[in-house]
Amino acid sequence: MATAASKPQVIEISLKEFDILPREVLAKPGAVTFVVKNVGAIEHDFVVEDANGKAVARIAVISPGKQEDVQAVLRPGLYTTLCSLPGHKDAGMKGLLKVQD
Amino acid sequence: MGWSGPKDEQEYLLARADELVWQKARELGISRRRFLGLVAAGAITVAGGRVLHRPRDAAAAPASAELVVKPTPPELFYDFGSNKEMRWEAMSSRGYVVPNELFFVRNHTRTPRIDVNTWRLRVEGTGVSRPLELTYDDILNMPAVSVVRYVECAGNGRSFFERAYGKRASGTQWKLGAIGVAEWTGVPLREVLERAGVKRTARDVMPEGLDDLRVRRPMSIAKALEPDTLLVFAMNGQVLPPDHGFPVRILVPGWIGVSNIKWVGRIEVSEQPLYSPWNTESYVLIGPDYKPEPPAKGPILTYQNLKSALELPWDGEIRAGRHLIRGRSWSPFGKIGKVEVSLDHGATWQLATIRGPNEARTWARWDFVWDAKPGFYAIRVRATDEKGNTQPFRVPFNEQGYLYNAVVGHPITVR
Numbered sequence: 121m122a123t124a125a126s127k128p129q130v131i132e133i134s135l136k137e138f139d140i141l142p143r144e145v146l147a148k149p150g151a152v153t154f155v156v157k158n159v160g161a162i163e164h165d166f167v168v169e170d171a172n173g174k175a176v177a178r179i180a181v182i183s184p185g186k187q188e189d190v191q192a193v194l195r196p197g198l199y200t201t202l203c204s205l206p207g208h209k210d211a212g213m214k215g216l217l218k219v220q221d
Numbered sequence: 222m223g224w225s226g227p228k229d230e231q232e233y234l235l236a237r238a239d240e241l242v243w244q245k246a247r248e249l250g251i252s253r254r255r256f257l258g259l260v261a262a263g264a265i266t267v268a269g270g271r272v273l274h275r276p277r278d279a280a281a282a283p284a285s286a287e288l289v290v291k292p293t294p295p296e297l298f299y300d301f302g303s304n305k306e307m308r309w310e311a312m313s314s315r316g317y318v319v320p321n322e323l324f325f326v327r328n329h330t331r332t333p334r335i336d337v338n339t340w341r342l343r344v345e346g347t348g349v350s351r352p353l354e355l356t357y358d359d360i361l362n363m364p365a366v367s368v369v370r371y372v373e374c375a376g377n378g379r380s381f382f383e384r385a386y387g388k389r390a391s392g393t394q395w396k397l398g399a400i401g402v403a404e405w406t407g408v409p410l411r412e413v414l415e416r417a418g419v420k421r422t423a424r425d426v427m428p429e430g431l432d433d434l435r436v437r438r439p440m441s442i443a444k445a446l447e448p449d450t451l452l453v454f455a456m457n458g459q460v461l462p463p464d465h466g467f468p469v470r471i472l473v474p475g476w477i478g479v480s481n482i483k484w485v486g487r488i489e490v491s492e493q494p495l496y497s498p499w500n501t502e503s504y505v506l507i508g509p510d511y512k513p514e515p516p517a518k519g520p521i522l523t524y525q526n527l528k529s530a531l532e533l534p535w536d537g538e539i540r541a542g543r544h545l546i547r548g549r550s551w552s553p554f555g556k557i558g559k560v561e562v563s564l565d566h567g568a569t570w571q572l573a574t575i576r577g578p579n580e581a582r583t584w585a586r587w588d589f590v591w592d593a594k595p596g597f598y599a600i601r602v603r604a605t606d607e608k609g610n611t612q613p614f615r616v617p618f619n620e621q622g623y624l625y626n627a628v629v630g631h632p633i634t635v636r
Contacts, residue, residue: 137330137433161288162303162330165391180391184302206498207329207434 128153131217133201135182136160138211140201147219149196154179157187164203166190168217171198194219288331290463291322299398303328307398313532313547317578317586318369319401321462327374327399332464333432333484340431340468340486342452344413348423348442348490353416357468360454363408368449368474370582371551373525374399375477375504378625382618390622397530397629400551402584405472407453411446414490425495428471431486438480438504439495440473444523449474449582452485474582475553477522477623479504508619519619526626527552527610529560529602536632544591548573550604551584560587563601566630570603581606599630 129148133156134141154177156166161184168177176199177192196219203213288303299306307325315323326332337357345352377399382390393399414426419442426445429437444450451472454461461467466483473480479499489495496516505519513519529550533539550557560573571589579585605611616627 204502206503207436210498211434 130155133157133166133215134159135164135166135203135213137162138208138213140203140213140215143215145201145215145217147194147217148221149194149219151191151193152219153189153191155187155189156182158182158184160184163205164208164213165205167202167204168192169200169202196220288328289326290332291326293326297323298325299396301393301395303331304393304395304399306393306395307401308534309396309398309530309532310534310537312549318403318457321403321457321459321465324401324403324456324465325374325399326464327393327478328432328464329436330432330434334463335431335468335484337468342469342485343487344417344490345487346489347492348420348426349414350418350420351416353413355413357454360408360452360469363412365406365408365454366448366451367404367406367455368451368472369402369404369578370449370472370474371400371402371584372472372478372481373401373528373551375479375522375525375623376621377478378528378629379622381625381627381629382616382622385615385627386618388618390618390620392622396535397528399478400528400530402551403457405451405453406455406458407451407469407472409448410450410452410471410488411448413452413488414445417490419490420492422492423490424493425491427489427491427495427497428482428485429487429489430482431484436479436482436499437489437497438482438499439491439497440476440480440523442490444473444476447474475524477504477525480523503621504623505621506619506623507621508617510617511619522623524553526624527554527604527606527612528626529604529612531600531602531631533600533631533633536634538634538636539593541593541595541635544593545588546591546600547586547588548602549584549586550602552604552606552608552610553582554610555581555606555608557585557587558605558607560585561603561605562589563603564591564598566599567601567628573602593635595635597632597634599632601628601630603628 129152131145131154135158137160158164164182166179167175170176177190179188179190182188199217201215201217202209293305297311305326311323342355376392377395379390380394380396423442425439427437427439429435453470453472456465469485470483471481500521501517504522505517507519511519531548550560556579561570562573563570573587573589575585575587577586603612612626612628614628616625
């Protein structure tokens, strides 16, 4: 039965040119709050995609120096964290999120 | 004539130098005046009869956090970080072209500093039989032409989607200042492709930049071969500035700004259609009126569309009285046929007078007399080109906010 402790999980992410840090993060299934800070010099966005490439969380724009957050309820599995602006993912703004007990 | 010493030698050298200038200018296919301008700007030097590229200053700019190199004071530009929008009022006392110092900047990342000594342009791919590697000197020694054309960001006007639909399209919230007209000097891309042995079976041509995202976007071979598609090395008679693509950029007249790739390092020519993130994920139309066109997320943008702007401060103030109000309209498809202006929210329209040069792919200037009485106005301008295109009153929403060319009410207060 899914009575996993529903203590809110907070994952802090930094964005810059051209990196998402930390590159690999772990979470337990359930509610996750991503706190995303742009420590770079240009705009970025933030997307979490499931294994099928479907976006499960998105922040449309984070200006340089700003911080935004977004919540998602995640099932176990592998997810990709990325910035979806053209070329940014290819240049390195891509990371891994493992959701497991 | 007999030789008789230093005075003669001086005259001889002067005559020889002048002859050399004429010869080099002719070889470059540019005017003597323009050649001397390029030499004065330090882009090229002439030594021993050869045109050399000038080495970059020894005191090279330190690795800088600066996104844009040239000064962009707030009186002349709106600041969007790596993007700087021209304030239209800055053009009210100017001539036909936008001076380099006032030209808008749109960078996907930051302006890279390129060492022209080690810079090479590679032309390669399945669509050419003789891949090339060109130096700056090679390019300056190829026949060049000058054309006057606009470069306009695909998202010029994007901020107006929010006004119209109550929701923001994503991207830089330009008003109408993401456009400039300059005289561009360069080698026709066709010339470069022919030297590389472009094949009859070539389909797409993709210039690629040396910025840290390697921004790259394909065009059809037909567009690449048009006579005004150029490999540009000079802007308004000066060496191409860093923010505008030094050493070399592409000019693709009438197409969206991103096609005009800056800091070109490579041109791929392919027998297969080419795709990049800039024609699959962005610079495509995504919205209720558009369907995906795999591998692209929507119809891929090519040509810009017809727009107008007033040389007035946005939401500014002018004194009551008689004014000559000026503006400009531009179409990628044809000359401007007529420009209509409304000062009463569209109830009545008057014709503005078009002045001076009027061609497709550059702008036409116009003006009208206004006996301005105190009040708040939203001046509407609607252009029509000679091909029958007219600015609409409504544009379908697309998520990335491209091609907004509906009639805009320019707010202005008269005191």
